Amino acid sequence: MTDAKPLLEARQVFRGFFGNPVLKGVDIALYPGRVHALLGENGAGKSTLINLLSGALQPDNGEIVIDGQPAGRYSPASARAAGIAVVQQELSLTANLSIAENIGLGAFPRRFGLIDYATLHRGVRDVCAMVGLTEPLDMPVADLSLGRRQTVEIAKALYRKPRVLILDEPTSSLSAHEAGVLADLMVTLRDQGTALLYISHRLNEVQALCSHVTVLKDGKVTGNQSLSGIDGEGLVRLMVGRETGDLFPPRSAAQPTATRIMVEGFSAGAVKEISFSGRAGEIVGIGGLVGQGQEDLLLGLYGAIPAKATKAEISDRQDLPRHVQAANAAGIVYVPADRKHEGLVLPHSIASNIILPSLGRLARHGLRDRSAESGLIADLARQLTIKGDVGRPVQALSGGNQQKVALAKWLPINPSILLLNDPTRGVDIETKREIYLMLRNFATEGRLVIIASSDTPELVHLCDRVVVLREGRVAAELEADAISEEAIVGAAMGVEQAGAAA
Amino acid sequence: MTVISSSDRLYRAIQGRRNRGLGGLYLVVAAFVVLYAILFPGILSMGGFAKFTQNWFPLALVAMAQALMMLTGGISLAIGPLVSLGAVIAATTMGGSLGVVGGVAAVALTGLAIGAVTGVIVAHLRLPAIIVTLAGSFIVTGVALILLPRPGGFIPDWLSDALAGHTPTAFLLLGLILLMWKAFLATPLGLGIYAAGDNPVGAFRSGIPVERTKVVAFAVSGLLACLAGLFVAAQTGSGDPIIGTPFTLNSIAAAVLGGVGFLGGKGTMRGAICGSLLLSVMINVMFFLGFPPVAQYVAQGLIIVSAVAVPELIHAWRAKR
Amino acid sequence: FLALSTGIASAAANCVKGDRKAPYTIGWANIYSVPTWMKQTEGTISAEAEELKKAGLVEKLMITDAQGNAQTQIQHIQSMIDANVDAIVVIAGSSNALDRVISDACDKGIAVVNFDSLVNTDKVTAKINTDSGEWGRVAATWLSDKLGGKGKIIVMNGPAGISVSDDRRKGAQPVLDANPGLEILTETNTEYNVAPAQEAMTSLLFANPEIDGVLSLGGSLSAGAVMAFDRQGRDQVPITGENARQFLELWKEKDLKAWATMQPNWLGALSVYTAVQALEGRNVPAFIKVPLPVIDDTSVKGYLDRADKFPADGYIYSDYDKALFDNLIAQ
Amino acid sequence: MNIVRSIFRNPPLLTLTLVVAVWVIASLTLRGFGNYGHLRYLLELASVIGIAAAGQTLVVLMGGIDLSVGAIITVTAILLPLISPAWDPTGLVGIALALVIATCIGLFNGAGAAFLRVPPIIMTLAMATFLQGLLVIVAGGSAVTVSNPAVILLGQSRPFGIPAGILLWAVVSIFVLVLIHRMPIGARFLAIGANPLAARLSGVSLTRNTLLLYSLSGLFAGIAGVLVLGMNRQGYVGIGDPYLLTSIAAVVLGGTSILGGRGTYAGTIPGAILLVTTTALITVVNASPGWRSIMFGGLILSLLLISGRETRR
Ligand SMILES: Nc1ncnc2c1ncn2[C@@H]1O[C@H](COP(=O)(O)OP(=O)(O)OP(=O)(O)O)[C@@H](O)[C@H]1O
Ligand SMILES: Nc1ncnc2c1ncn2[C@@H]1O[C@H](COP(=O)(O)OP(=O)(O)OP(=O)(O)O)[C@@H](O)[C@H]1O
Numbered sequence A: 001m002t003d004a005k006p007l008l009e010a011r012q013v014f015r016g017f018f019g020n021p022v023l024k025g026v027d028i029a030l031y032p033g034r035v036h037a038l039l040g041e042n043g044a045g046k047s048t049l050i051n052l053l054s055g056a057l058q059p060d061n062g063e064i065v066i067d068g069q070p071a072g073r074y075s076p077a078s079a080r081a082a083g084i085a086v087v088q089q090e091l092s093l094t095a096n097l098s099i100a101e102n103i104g105l106g107a108f109p110r111r112f113g114l115i116d117y118a119t120l121h122r123g124v125r126d127v128c129a130m131v132g133l134t135e136p137l138d139m140p141v142a143d144l145s146l147g148r149r150q151t152v153e154i155a156k157a158l159y160r161k162p163r164v165l166i167l168d169e170p171t172s173s174l175s176a177h178e179a180g181v182l183a184d185l186m187v188t189l190r191d192q193g194t195a196l197l198y199i200s201h202r203l204n205e206v207q208a209l210c211s212h213v214t215v216l217k218d219g220k221v222t223g224n225q226s227l228s229g230i231d232g233e234g235l236v237r238l239m240v241g242r243e244t245g246d247l248f249p250p251r252s253a254a255q256p257t258a259t260r261i262m263v264e265g266f267s268a269g270a271v272k273e274i275s276f277s278g279r280a281g282e283i284v285g286i287g288g289l290v291g292q293g294q295e296d297l298l299l300g301l302y303g304a305i306p307a308k309a310t311k312a313e314i315s316d317r318q319d320l321p322r323h324v325q326a327a328n329a330a331g332i333v334y335v336p337a338d339r340k341h342e343g344l345v346l347p348h349s350i351a352s353n354i355i356l357p358s359l360g361r362l363a364r365h366g367l368r369d370r371s372a373e374s375g376l377i378a379d380l381a382r383q384l385t386i387k388g389d390v391g392r393p394v395q396a397l398s399g400g401n402q403q404k405v406a407l408a409k410w411l412p413i414n415p416s417i418l419l420l421n422d423p424t425r426g427v428d429i430e431t432k433r434e435i436y437l438m439l440r441n442f443a444t445e446g447r448l449v450i451i452a453s454s455d456t457p458e459l460v461h462l463c464d465r466v467v468v469l470r471e472g473r474v475a476a477e478l479e480a481d482a483i484s485e486e487a488i489v490g491a492a493m494g495v496e497q498a499g500a501a502a
Numbered sequence B: 001m002t003v004i005s006s007s008d009r010l011y012r013a014i015q016g017r018r019n020r021g022l023g024g025l026y027l028v029v030a031a032f033v034v035l036y037a038i039l040f041p042g043i044l045s046m047g048g049f050a051k052f053t054q055n056w057f058p059l060a061l062v063a064m065a066q067a068l069m070m071l072t073g074g075i076s077l078a079i080g081p082l083v084s085l086g087a088v089i090a091a092t093t094m095g096g097s098l099g100v101v102g103g104v105a106a107v108a109l110t111g112l113a114i115g116a117v118t119g120v121i122v123a124h125l126r127l128p129a130i131i132v133t134l135a136g137s138f139i140v141t142g143v144a145l146i147l148l149p150r151p152g153g154f155i156p157d158w159l160s161d162a163l164a165g166h167t168p169t170a171f172l173l174l175g176l177i178l179l180m181w182k183a184f185l186a187t188p189l190g191l192g193i194y195a196a197g198d199n200p201v202g203a204f205r206s207g208i209p210v211e212r213t214k215v216v217a218f219a220v221s222g223l224l225a226c227l228a229g230l231f232v233a234a235q236t237g238s239g240d241p242i243i244g245t246p247f248t249l250n251s252i253a254a255a256v257l258g259g260v261g262f263l264g265g266k267g268t269m270r271g272a273i274c275g276s277l278l279l280s281v282m283i284n285v286m287f288f289l290g291f292p293p294v295a296q297y298v299a300q301g302l303i304i305v306s307a308v309a310v311p312e313l314i315h316a317w318r319a320k321r
Numbered sequence C: 001f002l003a004l005s006t007g008i009a010s011a012a013a014n015c016v017k018g019d020r021k022a023p024y025t026i027g028w029a030n031i032y033s034v035p036t037w038m039k040q041t042e043g044t045i046s047a048e049a050e051e052l053k054k055a056g057l058v059e060k061l062m063i064t065d066a067q068g069n070a071q072t073q074i075q076h077i078q079s080m081i082d083a084n085v086d087a088i089v090v091i092a093g094s095s096n097a098l099d100r101v102i103s104d105a106c107d108k109g110i111a112v113v114n115f116d117s118l119v120n121t122d123k124v125t126a127k128i129n130t131d132s133g134e135w136g137r138v139a140a141t142w143l144s145d146k147l148g149g150k151g152k153i154i155v156m157n158g159p160a161g162i163s164v165s166d167d168r169r170k171g172a173q174p175v176l177d178a179n180p181g182l183e184i185l186t187e188t189n190t191e192y193n194v195a196p197a198q199e200a201m202t203s204l205l206f207a208n209p210e211i212d213g214v215l216s217l218g219g220s221l222s223a224g225a226v227m228a229f230d231r232q233g234r235d236q237v238p239i240t241g242e243n244a245r246q247f248l249e250l251w252k253e254k255d256l257k258a259w260a261t262m263q264p265n266w267l268g269a270l271s272v273y274t275a276v277q278a279l280e281g282r283n284v285p286a287f288i289k290v291p292l293p294v295i296d297d298t299s300v301k302g303y304l305d306r307a308d309k310f311p312a313d314g315y316i317y318s319d320y321d322k323a324l325f326d327n328l329i330a331q
Numbered sequence D: 001m002n003i004v005r006s007i008f009r010n011p012p013l014l015t016l017t018l019v020v021a022v023w024v025i026a027s028l029t030l031r032g033f034g035n036y037g038h039l040r041y042l043l044e045l046a047s048v049i050g051i052a053a054a055g056q057t058l059v060v061l062m063g064g065i066d067l068s069v070g071a072i073i074t075v076t077a078i079l080l081p082l083i084s085p086a087w088d089p090t091g092l093v094g095i096a097l098a099l100v101i102a103t104c105i106g107l108f109n110g111a112g113a114a115f116l117r118v119p120p121i122i123m124t125l126a127m128a129t130f131l132q133g134l135l136v137i138v139a140g141g142s143a144v145t146v147s148n149p150a151v152i153l154l155g156q157s158r159p160f161g162i163p164a165g166i167l168l169w170a171v172v173s174i175f176v177l178v179l180i181h182r183m184p185i186g187a188r189f190l191a192i193g194a195n196p197l198a199a200r201l202s203g204v205s206l207t208r209n210t211l212l213l214y215s216l217s218g219l220f221a222g223i224a225g226v227l228v229l230g231m232n233r234q235g236y237v238g239i240g241d242p243y244l245l246t247s248i249a250a251v252v253l254g255g256t257s258i259l260g261g262r263g264t265y266a267g268t269i270p271g272a273i274l275l276v277t278t279t280a281l282i283t284v285v286n287a288s289p290g291w292r293s294i295m296f297g298g299l300i301l302s303l304l305l306i307s308g309r310e311t312r313r
């Protein structure tokens, strides 16, 4: 394997945006039958490098080499012709086309110039079986949850029968089960001789799957080595460049106090007549397979979708918030999972995004108080270590930094209840640590944090209590020592009735 | 979890799905058509059907032209002038040495060319379609006025009779055009219009030639608008340099009624066609109900709003249950 | 009632077949009912229909409004044919777009009377109009006489692509050719409305320090031009125009050297009357030419005296009665 | 070099630069164009478009479009003389009533968009149709000439040699600019325009803002209607028609994205001036109607090629 030729290489590539250099002379080589990890903090330039490798962007300098030959005029179409497929971090799907058509897009089998739906169907059925996509193939992608769309994106890449498969954070919105399917798939592909490049901020996945690593920092390669014999600690050290402590902060000893949320017979969207409660000072996790009503529970409590309850007590009020403003007024805030579509106004600046919920509060005599605003923004940016000019559009930020903005905007409200939907998706390990610490501090300050997550370790190590949902009902409620990966996954799959179901 | 077993069912299943959300509109349109047939049973005769479909046909074509533009994420304000230009070119060429065949070719080429040029400006220079086509509408109107400063020109009688006589040729043509559209949509290029309109970056990364796709869509849109003009010329037996003006807004109304969205990639041609049918049949129904002009205006506004609002409200109400 | 019963089918007018009996259903296929001229015209039509209803000749008046869309008007006329009305009165939205549907109506034995904006086809019972060419010719002649055949003038036309506006302009051309002393500085095309005319004229005033006369060919163009002169502090010049109330009032107020003619709104009433006459078996001429009434310094006062009866943005038309109609039909 | 680049990066400034360039070139080549009175007149004409486009700018910023501005202008201009009470010597009551009506029409638009979920383009198009029906009833009524002194003053007077219309536009401009840039609501409109879902989840009420926005658009159209009535001393059916497309064109020429969420009224202002300038240029050229139309379209297109280059999606 070592003497095999690399299938795809980047040699000394440079790339900048509007004068800001992002990649400064990066080398990477992908070999057949090897899973290559690409690590780096948010904004290190990983996605940019991938865009160069797949022809979506052109390097300012340096070259892309395929099978030892310089690629020349390189576009996504020619990358496909060369057998290179990418699972993009930004989904490349078309909402109103069916799953099958999305998977075939750009690589349709043809007959007499027309799309050959029969052949397409066969090919698509095969790749869907590989990735575990069981939805009807004629279903529009718009009807799928984010995690399922991510699966479609993976199927789309596989459909092209790639020699080189690049996966940019493919598991960020996948459930543990789906991630497991993907891992098995990657092993199969590797054994068939495919070259794989894998990007993830979940280091346990990297450790389990990858045999070689390239580490990017500030647009330069700071590490390029085999992964054999390197443990989790070592991986982190490699990435961050120094010794680090525990990822998860210790649980606080203080007992939770007053009840902040108490609902009975609560229904909203997919959630059916559940009881749920949370007390000040707690971090409550909500687990389960993807799409079992976790999001609807949060949205219902937030007043963003119609909800009803036979009995409700929320921050001293006796009813559910009827709309978002009411929820905000009651000190409830919500950080959505799909930050690009729901959490942030992408084309607007960091500052505008941060200030949006507090506009009314800061206004004086109906006019915006610019100095108060910029003071607040600067404060928050410092507090959450959001670097650089706050006038930049959020669009131009890396995923992790976008997540920080989505969180930061709520802090001035001084919320008493935080509803978080997968807040660490796509966030690098350092930022994760910061976010976990922040959440723990929130709880210690006497707030209630409710966090839905697809990242099971997060539920196990961060939360004081975990509620597992299954088909819109509470499958299990785990507390303290009863929280474990097995218990959560088991309850989610409906295997065992662990804990006291409410 | 229905997994489709037989292959050609995939295509049919996809097509079936695309009726989703149009049920309300189908119902409204069907109700109007039935009402019309009750008010005027003559519609069920060959001649009556022919006349009715002839009056609907050009609107159906421009609705398609507009829907195509909207699928790419743009909107055209030049549809009406293109109709006029199509009519003018037909009426000025068919009497001359070009003859009917040459005249039809001239109309088609003009439509394709103007559409393609607009498409190039919009896709490659990245200007908003709405304002490019606004400027284009003045230019196209100007050309039509120069070619034919006042209504006139010539269309051979046999052509008028063939297209707009007492046989439902127009309806058959519409069927044919829809078939061709279906075929076009079954090509990678045609389907690419949805991708290019909905998620241009993603489409590009999937290997779709986004710019080229848009140019083709614009060209086809121009072609359809000019062909509508050709039909109008045949129907009226002559050309008129400003006859198309009202088609611009009507085409937008028809497409939006049919569920075509502005942001690109959302909507179906069948919806747009239904929207145009509603707009057209509504006029006849109001006539036979004996509405005075004031009521015509008010009813028209109400019908348009409720055709969109009612399905939406029913949907919201269902979601709440 | 009037001696309508010349009732011999042999003398029947074009299109009309003998099998239609009073009271008649009349369809009024309006191209656009919103503009004031149209509203006034519709007023004369409705009034006439009421009158004929009393006489037992008309049963119903069906009114459609094509909202300015010739294509819709075709659809309306088709529906009128389908509903088998006895007569159709129509202002054409396009001078030839309606030809085919109107000849269909004629074939069905429906009395079709077309006024104001005329169609090309001759398969109608009657066309009724003033002469647009003459409109332009007399207007140009008056202006030329006023200026002594010499001077710099501006020509204001109605919208481009409309046959009425084109015909008026064409009618003026021979006069302009015959008077080489008249120099046309610029021509404009605008809607027959005050605001765009005023806007265009203002720009022209700045570009042309010397203007001797304005040949304005209809609608409210003249009022707009006069207001432009007034607001820019320029001396008024001889100007032609139409019977728009605003123009006539400005004429008096600014003591203009002016001349006006009109497209009488009662052409509508006359058309209904003619249609019924034709259905009753009277022979009506294929073309009823209505002479252009002229408004000059002497007659303008008579019009302004009646101004209160007309909308402020409307047209003060000359009086009409049955005798006038009968005279016109008998010509 | 740097200045040039920053001008090109800033759509409002670019449009303004274009206006100045066109004015300078036209003044040097066309007799009478550069006359102070003429330029002032152009501004006065632009003020109507500018005021109508103020509402349109807000609507477009929030991701909608208002196809009823023309009809609202007409309705205001025609209703105002009819509803001005005779007992009010100032005429202000009549103006206030007319503006209330215009605002209510806008409110209806907003209600349709917010509660019935009708796409704004359809809602406002249907509203324009309704208003046409209304006009069939009221138009041709007896009193369409203004005797309302306040309206006449607005249309005809020139305090300090500046037409009142321009002053009114200046006031409207300041208000709209403050609203967009200095008031919380402006930021909310922009957020909704760029991403309604995210805005809603950030506590911005779609319902309330939609209602407010379309009411404002109706109000501005109403103000434009009052002004146009004063300038022509008479309302007539169709008086507002030209302002529908011009208001949209002014917004887009000013660099505001038709998709919403990006832009400013500061661009619309020169956009409106650019439009009337182009029209005036075409008017003085002696050419056939066809060629004039081509020249107008060509001019807009070429100005767009210069100013719109940076306007990427
Ligand atoms: N289209 C763009 N325009 C401007 N700046 C960009 C663009 N794309 C990326 N950048 C910038 O380039 C840098 C690298 O971005 P990139 O998306 O490659 O980071 P990443 O390593 O993939 O981060 P993450 O782990 O968060 O996905 C970021 O600072 C980002 O702001
Ligand atoms: N202009 C609009 N465009 C699209 N959707 C809208 C619009 N206005 C309202 N909606 C929809 O209506 C629903 C309620 O909107 P909104 O968030 O304003 O309600 P609310 O303020 O929370 O409740 P309330 O109306 O009781 O104040 C949402 O689902 C939203 O998507």
Ligand SMILES: [Mg+2]
Binding pocket: A046, A047, A048, A089, A168, A399
């Ligand atoms: Mg990335």
Ligand SMILES: [Mg+2]
Binding pocket: A323, D205, D206, D207, D208
């Ligand atoms: Mg609300």
